[in-house]
Amino acid sequence: MAHADVHHAHAEVQPGAHAPGQQHPLGVYFKIWGLLFVLSIASYLVDYFQLQGLLRWSLIIVFMLLKAGLIVAVFMHMMWERMALIYAIVLPPLLLFGLLGIGALEGRYTFDTRGTFFGHETTAPAPVKH
Amino acid sequence: MATHEATGTAASLPPDQGLQGIVADFSSDQRAFKNVPWGKPMMWIFLVSDTFIFGTFLISYMTVRMSTQVPWPNSSEVFSLTMFGTQVPLLLIAIMTFVLISSSGTMALAVNYGHRKDRRTTFILLIVTAALGATFVCMQAFEWTKLISEGVRPWGNPWGAAQFGSAFFMITGFHGTHVTIGVIFLIIVAVKVWRGDLDKERPGFLTGRRGNYEIVEIMGLYWHFVDLVWVFIFAFFYLW
Numbered sequence: 001m002a003h004a005d006v007h008h009a010h011a012e013v014q015p016g017a018h019a020p021g022q023q024h025p026l027g028v029y030f031k032i033w034g035l036l037f038v039l040s041i042a043s044y045l046v047d048y049f050q051l052q053g054l055l056r057w058s059l060i061i062v063f064m065l066l067k068a069g070l071i072v073a074v075f076m077h078m079m080w081e082r083m084a085l086i087y088a089i090v091l092p093p094l095l096l097f098g099l100l101g102i103g104a105l106e107g108r109y110t111f112d113t114r115g116t117f118f119g120h121e122t123t124a125p126a127p128v129k130h
Numbered sequence: 131m132a133t134h135e136a137t138g139t140a141a142s143l144p145p146d147q148g149l150q151g152i153v154a155d156f157s158s159d160q161r162a163f164k165n166v167p168w169g170k171p172m173m174w175i176f177l178v179s180d181t182f183i184f185g186t187f188l189i190s191y192m193t194v195r196m197s198t199q200v201p202w203p204n205s206s207e208v209f210s211l212t213m214f215g216t217q218v219p220l221l222l223i224a225i226m227t228f229v230l231i232s233s234s235g236t237m238a239l240a241v242n243y244g245h246r247k248d249r250r251t252t253f254i255l256l257i258v259t260a261a262l263g264a265t266f267v268c269m270q271a272f273e274w275t276k277l278i279s280e281g282v283r284p285w286g287n288p289w290g291a292a293q294f295g296s297a298f299f300m301i302t303g304f305h306g307t308h309v310t311i312g313v314i315f316l317i318i319v320a321v322k323v324w325r326g327d328l329d330k331e332r333p334g335f336l337t338g339r340r341g342n343y344e345i346v347e348i349m350g351l352y353w354h355f356v357d358l359v360w361v362f363i364f365a366f367f368y369l370w
Binding site: 024026029030033036037040043044046047048050057060061063064067068071072074075076077081082083084085087088089092093096099100103104106107108110111114115118119120123124125126127128130 | 148149151152155156162163165174177178185186189190192193194195196197198199204207208211217220227228231237238276288290347350355357358361365366368369
């Protein structure tokens with residue numbers, strides 16, 4: 001972005017003036033593309049090998065966050081944008097963790113009261129035949 | 131930087147000024163996000179709102195799944211396909227993920243070639259992206275048909291908790307709709323590229339504003355968002 005033109009704050013931005021600044025060598029995209037495939041295959045293998053419990057969930061989340069991070073940062077160009085834009089976009093969705101906590105508390109509560117009033121059903125899900 | 135010196139905001143700040151840069155960007159009654167064409171932050175802000183939509187869907191799915199005493203259907207079995215006599219778990223879903231990631235790759239390349247004003251390559255890449263997106267929607271429609279024929283309804287299914295169907299149809303339905311709308315817009319942008327509307331900066335159909343190659347990048351933002359949502363759906367609904 002070294003040659004980004006200095007504009008008066010109210011001037012209409014020249015179309016294409018900063019476009020050359022946004023270009024990156026194609027190789028970056030191919031490498032990240034390959035990485036995304038590797039992460040997707042890894043996520044699929046978590047299910048294929050029927051991993052269970054904490055190992056399963058932590059791997060699912062780690063691979064998911066890595067893929068999401070790569071897509072936002074490279075494909076959606078975030079890592080080359082101004083800090084103000086990055087913060088304005090990335091910080092609000094973090095509030096969703098609050099909703100997640102509330103949802104977890106409520107889900108747990110509903111599960112417990114259903115068990116208390118309607119009795120437990122602890123059988124495994126019915127097998128699926130296609 | 132001396133703390134008592136007001137930051138001159140008539141000129142645009144270079145992007146890497148850390149926290150002081152963020153403060154300068156947002157302060158004193160002038161345009162934030164300098165040097166960013168207005169369409170881009172507009173699309174980003176729309177995507178933030180869409181993030182909240184899908185976020186609430188996925189979080190309510192989590193709440194509902196935690197709350198049932200009846201066990202949740204086993205997704206590796208539900209979404210498996212029988213190929214050559216054996217049940218392969220999540221095969222269709224794996225193919226759909228592959229298709230969508232490929233479309234994201236072609237979209238990123240289309241944006242890059244768009245900035246070089248290479249009309250032919252950009253057009254081809256946009257059409258390939260749209261075709262991959264349409265393939266994804268067809269596979270999702272096939273998945274829906276298969277599950278509906280096996281008795282999955284929003285109010286019940288043969289295998290486990292009754293809420294499985296409503297969560298599945300709501301989340302994948304909204305996502306599939308977003309993909310479909312994306313495919314339509316990809317074709318519109320591709321046609322504009324092909325006709326040279328962006329080189330000649332012709333105004334769009336619905337607007338008096340003149341088109342330029344930034345719209346390819348803005349389209350790219352939407353398409354990558356659609357792929358991003360699928361990453362979360364794949365992890366939380368199909369794998370978990």
